[in-house]
Amino acid sequence: MRFEIVTIFPGFFAGIFENGILRRALAEELVTVGLHDLRVFTHDRHRTVDDRPFGGGEGMVLKAEPLAEALASLGIGPKAVSEKCQGTTSVVPPMPQNDAGALAPEGEPLAQRPTVILLSAQGQRFTQAVARELSRIDRVVLICGRYEGVDERINQLYCDMELSIGDYVLSGGELAAAVVMDATMRLIPGVLGNEASGEFESFGVTDAEITSDTQGVPRSQHGAGGLLDYPHYTRPAEFGGLRAPEVLMNGDHHEIRRWRRKQQLRKTLANRPDLLEGAALSAEDRLLLESIKQEEC
Numbered sequence: 001m002r003f004e005i006v007t008i009f010p011g012f013f014a015g016i017f018e019n020g021i022l023r024r025a026l027a028e029e030l031v032t033v034g035l036h037d038l039r040v041f042t043h044d045r046h047r048t049v050d051d052r053p054f055g056g057g058e059g060m061v062l063k064a065e066p067l068a069e070a071l072a073s074l075g076i077g078p079k080a081v082s083e084k085c086q087g088t089t090s091v092v093p094p095m096p097q098n099d100a101g102a103l104a105p106e107g108e109p110l111a112q113r114p115t116v117i118l119l120s121a122q123g124q125r126f127t128q129a130v131a132r133e134l135s136r137i138d139r140v141v142l143i144c145g146r147y148e149g150v151d152e153r154i155n156q157l158y159c160d161m162e163l164s165i166g167d168y169v170l171s172g173g174e175l176a177a178a179v180v181m182d183a184t185m186r187l188i189p190g191v192l193g194n195e196a197s198g199e200f201e202s203f204g205v206t207d208a209e210i211t212s213d214t215q216g217v218p219r220s221q222h223g224a225g226g227l228l229d230y231p232h233y234t235r236p237a238e239f240g241g242l243r244a245p246e247v248l249m250n251g252d253h254h255e256i257r258r259w260r261r262k263q264q265l266r267k268t269l270a271n272r273p274d275l276l277e278g279a280a281l282s283a284e285d286r287l288l289l290e291s292i293k294q295e296e297c
């Protein structure tokens with residue numbers, strides 16, 4: 001998978017590429033990244049990337065021309081005319097095109113147009129489900145917004161989606177792009193040491209979709225199924241006057257599964273009750289949930 005990042009702060013990403021799983025994924029070429037400095041695509045002495053907003057108001061707006069040039073340098077033209085007014089909702093662009101944004105010559109296979117994403121506080125929320133969809137795409141372009149925003153015509157003409165990483169305003173899209181890249185690339189097969197880990201954590205796939213097993217512990221035990229993950233413990237068994245739960249040390253996988261599921265429900269109820277509404281809950285889950293609520297009365 002390849003990420004193309006368009007930014008006025010390319011230096012921002014240095015540390016991110018040099019550490020952790022992303023560093024390994026880059027070294028093994030499971031992921032490649034192109035960093036594109038927006039100022040390279042300006043033509044004035046001051047390398048101007050922004051201008052005052054039409055209609056007045058505070059702040060500055062990222063200009064359309066340097067962004068369009070940056071995208072053209074990546075072989076990306078405007079979307080097909082019919083898409084412009086539709087407000088695309090799918091992550092995967094509906095119409096396969098070649099890199100130049102045009103249909104491939106007859107007889108040649110159609111390369112899929114890269115997915116172009118604008119990071120902005122006005123975007124739809126970036127979730128694990130979106131990360132999962134993005135991880136299936138070959139090439140994703142991340143445009144980092146700055147100042148008060150980006151000229152909306154860039155969004156209309158080029159972007160397949162506008163993503164926000166949360167309900168707060170960052171000073172720019174760079175942090176958001178790093179978040180999207182991290183959450184997405186770790187779902188690419190081969191990037192995590194243990195292929196199963198991505199399934200088994202908070203917001204993981206539903207139990208029915210889980211394909212892997214872990215050392216004899218029944219696999220449906222770990223699937224977050226839209227819930228938060230259960231708490232984890234490791235040695236020492238006693239720390240700060242607190243003992244790790246005995247149930248995790250007695251080797252009874254059935255009991256461990258039950259305990260973990262209950263903890264998932266407990267944590268989700270406490271921290272993100274909204275997730276319970278959309279979660280796939282079994283009859284047993286509902287009983288566990290009731291008993292948790294009783295305990296708290």
Ligand code: ADE
Pocket residue numbers: 119120121122145163164165166167168169170171172173176
């Ligand atoms: N730019 C500013 N705030 C943002 C947010 N919450 N998500 C993505 N990009 C942003």
